[in-house]
Amino acid sequence: MTALVEAPATPEPPAARPPARRRGRSTVLTVSLLAALLLLSLLSAGIGAYEIPLGDVLASVQHRTGLGGHALDRTAESVLWNIRLPRVVLAVLVGASLGCAGALMQGVFGNPLAEPGVIGISAGAAVGAVGAIALGLTFLGNWTVTVCAFVAGLATVLLVYAMSRSGGRTEVVTLILTGIAVNAFAGALIGLFLFFADNAQITQITFWQLGSLAQATWPKVLAVLPCALLGLAVAPFHSRRLDLLALGERPARHLGVDVERLRIALVLVVALLTAAAVAVAGIITFVGLLVPHLLRMANGPGHRFLVPGSALGGAVVLAAGDLAARTVAAPAELPLGVLTALLGSPFFFWLLRRTRRRQGGWA
Amino acid sequence: MTSMGSARWKALLPGRRTRALPSPAARGELVAEAVGLRVALGGQAVLDGVGIGVRAGEVLALVGPNGAGKSTLLAALAADLAPGAGEVRIGGRPAGGWTAGELALRRAVLPQAAALTFPFPVAEVVRMGRAPWAGTEREDEDEAAVALAMAATEVEAFAGRPFSALSGGERARVALARVLAQRTGLLLLDEPTAALDLRHQELVLRVCRERAAAGDAVVVVLHDLGLAAAHADRVAVLHGGRIEAAGAPSEVLDAEVLSRVYRQPVEVFPHPRTGVPLVVPVRSGPHRDPASPHLHDPDNSASLTGP
Numbered sequence: 025m026t027a028l029v030e031a032p033a034t035p036e037p038p039a040a041r042p043p044a045r046r047r048g049r050s051t052v053l054t055v056s057l058l059a060a061l062l063l064l065s066l067l068s069a070g071i072g073a074y075e076i077p078l079g080d081v082l083a084s085v086q087h088r089t090g091l092g093g094h095a096l097d098r099t100a101e102s103v104l105w106n107i108r109l110p111r112v113v114l115a116v117l118v119g120a121s122l123g124c125a126g127a128l129m130q131g132v133f134g135n136p137l138a139e140p141g142v143i144g145i146s147a148g149a150a151v152g153a154v155g156a157i158a159l160g161l162t163f164l165g166n167w168t169v170t171v172c173a174f175v176a177g178l179a180t181v182l183l184v185y186a187m188s189r190s191g192g193r194t195e196v197v198t199l200i201l202t203g204i205a206v207n208a209f210a211g212a213l214i215g216l217f218l219f220f221a222d223n224a225q226i227t228q229i230t231f232w233q234l235g236s237l238a239q240a241t242w243p244k245v246l247a248v249l250p251c252a253l254l255g256l257a258v259a260p261f262h263s264r265r266l267d268l269l270a271l272g273e274r275p276a277r278h279l280g281v282d283v284e285r286l287r288i289a290l291v292l293v294v295a296l297l298t299a300a301a302v303a304v305a306g307i308i309t310f311v312g313l314l315v316p317h318l319l320r321m322a323n324g325p326g327h328r329f330l331v332p333g334s335a336l337g338g339a340v341v342l343a344a345g346d347l348a349a350r351t352v353a354a355p356a357e358l359p360l361g362v363l364t365a366l367l368g369s370p371f372f373f374w375l376l377r378r379t380r381r382r383q384g385g386w387a
Numbered sequence: 388m389t390s391m392g393s394a395r396w397k398a399l400l401p402g403r404r405t406r407a408l409p410s411p412a413a414r415g416e417l418v419a420e421a422v423g424l425r426v427a428l429g430g431q432a433v434l435d436g437v438g439i440g441v442r443a444g445e446v447l448a449l450v451g452p453n454g455a456g457k458s459t460l461l462a463a464l465a466a467d468l469a470p471g472a473g474e475v476r477i478g479g480r481p482a483g484g485w486t487a488g489e490l491a492l493r494r495a496v497l498p499q500a501a502a503l504t505f506p507f508p509v510a511e512v513v514r515m516g517r518a519p520w521a522g523t524e525r526e527d528e529d530e531a532a533v534a535l536a537m538a539a540t541e542v543e544a545f546a547g548r549p550f551s552a553l554s555g556g557e558r559a560r561v562a563l564a565r566v567l568a569q570r571t572g573l574l575l576l577d578e579p580t581a582a583l584d585l586r587h588q589e590l591v592l593r594v595c596r597e598r599a600a601a602g603d604a605v606v607v608v609l610h611d612l613g614l615a616a617a618h619a620d621r622v623a624v625l626h627g628g629r630i631e632a633a634g635a636p637s638e639v640l641d642a643e644v645l646s647r648v649y650r651q652p653v654e655v656f657p658h659p660r661t662g663v664p665l666v667v668p669v670r671s672g673p674h675r676d677p678a679s680p681h682l683h684d685p686d687n688s689a690s691l692t693g694p
Contacts (some may be wrong), residue, residue: 134504280491325505
């Protein structure tokens, strides 16, 4: 290596500068996303048919956490703690799960279009959840629907993964076509369950399928909390290896990544996160696609920021989405899944056009 | 990206497997070898009974016609393939006896085509070559290794540009910079000059020479026999999954052998100034003169084609 010093010596390594600037930008983005999330959560907790002023929300939260403040009157206290806050927490959990799952999937599949909704993982998890509701399963109590969604989601990820890969990479066309097939099959299974369900179950399933957080309760939060937290906690530890995987499987292995183990671990994490989101909120598409793409444009593709950043961004998007769904057509409520699809589909379309213009499309 | 401070913190984390760092090989020591190697892909034997050793401090060029098994041999030496028979040893141990992380400290591989799924900037791509050393004491070399590798391959000018915005030749040099930054004792380069212009072809081979002079072993797949003759210590000619000839360029680059192996008559003659063998296909010359002996003299071409 000493001989290499003969090459024109640079006083300051040029390599050191861009990452430093990028790290600064990561910090700014993280702080602003956190601030936005906090603000949206407080607004969400206060706004609704029964208005609770921001000061009162803060006071009540302080009171309950033993940091001073004061209790509100009984109605306000009940609305805030039994209706609004579980819903806010659920929106944050579901959004974080979807955003993070999207970023992970795109990394594992080496494909910017991979998203639980687009390639059918959400639909697969939905089959498990609908099946649990329609057959009236309760063998695991509160967690039944989540566990069924997880098992079905995991089976779907593995199926899509096995079917769409050849020669160590996933072609976009194969992946999307696999997604179409999986979505169609899952739709048929859900239809079958609906066919055999009674009227009450059909209503429950239909509302759930549209994607909604309307029935948020603390038990529901508890039902998905373990899945979501486990997935969100494990995901960032794989960021560095995901970066290397962008070079391709062989080069990643040459750099010391145990590719098989990484893939299996991440597929499990994706299934966990998707199941957590689908079990409580039905199918909410495009969050996992939109958030990582925006963050990549803002701060580059490095997964050390992208994975936790997408979780944070997903939480912000769903918190905002749910607030909008509740308030735009008040007193009626738009299904959240419908709202995200309404906004997400044009974005997807724009993404296709942009990629096509820049690099001649995804071959 | 990881500062020295965080390296120390990482070393304190529980469960972080400590890997044995490789000790530098003495000049001439066997770094990697293939013994009786047989590899079949899709039911067809691509390598059959190949034996070759790579020593510290030498540049070994693998040459041969398309489909001769050069890339397969390189992949086998990189421990990418499980041989059907025979053995690959790296650092004195069977290749299968190392974990992926341990191998990454011992050999770096430049693939034939450099691809990237996401548009990482060039500097970060080169820095990926330092990933195997994360959490070891040699992590402190990161900055220097990246800067030197980028200088050696002349990619500093586009350090901040996304990899996807580069031309084919620029990408190839960035990929090489990543491999150099890995600072392993064994370098396996699959056609590093394929996409490069004249200047950068020479530059890459000079870098190979410098690495060998510093005590590393370099194996490089080449198509240009002139480059192999000028820069390699040893040349191995592969043909139909076997090693047809191996040795110093002046011994191995023989008109008869090359004409037969490539099924193309070639002439080999020493460079008038340096004496390095020049390999040139037999051509009819620039003047399309009907009197030219090469065009119409069947005896001439027959004698070159050999038995």
